[in-house]
Amino acid sequence: MLPLLWCLGSAMAAEPEPVADRLVLADGQYLNGHVRPGENTWLLTLADGTELSIPYGSVARVEWDVGLDPAARSHTFPQVPGWPGGPATWPQDPDADRYLLWPTGRSVGAGHGSLSQREVAGSIASYDITDFWEVSAGAIIPLMFSSSTQTAAIGSRLSSPIGDHGSLAVGFEALFLPYESVLGVPHAAVTLDYRRVAFTLGGGAAFGSSSWVGDTLDSVAIVGGSVRLGPRVWFLSETWLVVGDHTQSVVWAFPSLAFRMITRRVSFDAGLMGLNFGYQVIPLPVFNVSWHFPGSAF
Secondary structure: OHHHHHHHHHHHHOOOOOOOEEEEEOOOOEEEEEEEEOOOEEEEEOOOOOEEEEEHHHEEEEEOOOOOOHHHOOOOOOEEEOOOOOOOEEEOOOOOOEOOOOEOOOOOOOOOEEEEEEOOOEEEEEEEOOOOEEEEEEEEHHHHHOOOOOOEEEEEEEEEEEOOOEEEEEEEEEEEEOOOEEEEEEEEEEEEEOOOEEEEEEEEEEEEEEOOOEEEEEEEEEEEEEEEEEOOEEEEEEEEEEEEHHHOOOOEEEEEEEEEEEOOOEEEEEEEEEEEOOOOEEEEEEEEEEEEEOOOOO
16 A cells, blocks of 8 residues: 555656647747657657657757646747757857847747846847847936936847748847947848857947037947857857047958856856957956746747
8 A cells, every 4th residue: 555655646746747738830830739859850749649850950949848837848049950969959049139238130939028137338229029029128227316217228120031051130229328328230140050059140230320429420340249158158249349529531340259157047257358439448347137028939
């Protein structure tokens, strides 16, 4: 009798089987079933028992236990393929839509949201309405105590996959600053992502009309990249090149290097940025922290 009770108790204490996993394909479509990693493919067993083999390159991400209550899900972040000889899956980078400050061409996925503190001063909230559309809003904290109340930042971004490894995003950011200052930045970025290594080339034009900046047009080019060092650690690089009236025809370069680390809900960026105004370089610490809250993908 005791062995029988022990077996029954163990069965009741065991974790429930996932109701369904989901493969989100690169083109935005998705398939539900039981997912497990194979040899360079995801193996998906459908409800009727049919088994499909889908190459890693055709899958944007894997969402686990999507039929369970969020508190019972076994993974906080969506999973992506791991490295040969290592874990089969690793957590997806929850900040894949940016390196340090500038957006990449990638999307994190529908339902993902975050609250971010960037460089201490900037507070930003973002939300992915769909796999391809993200909106954001925030404020620059020191300017909230200015004599003017205009300290809002708003933005919107559209992204789309290009082939198995590429993605393209276009968007617009607007800053409403004290003393009737308005800055707008339409921007675009292209990213190539090869799981371990990613590269981004981006650019935009900063428009301004205010007592701070006058009526000017500054062009910005961005070169960025990341290298995944482990399941929860990345090395990041992001360099801004600015040319315009403010630079007096001299290119201002702002290179930065940082590490990114993620926990179950929080991501941290820490590193250094060099402010190069053409005649001197001023080192500046980089520190970003983001709290991610779950959507359908978490």
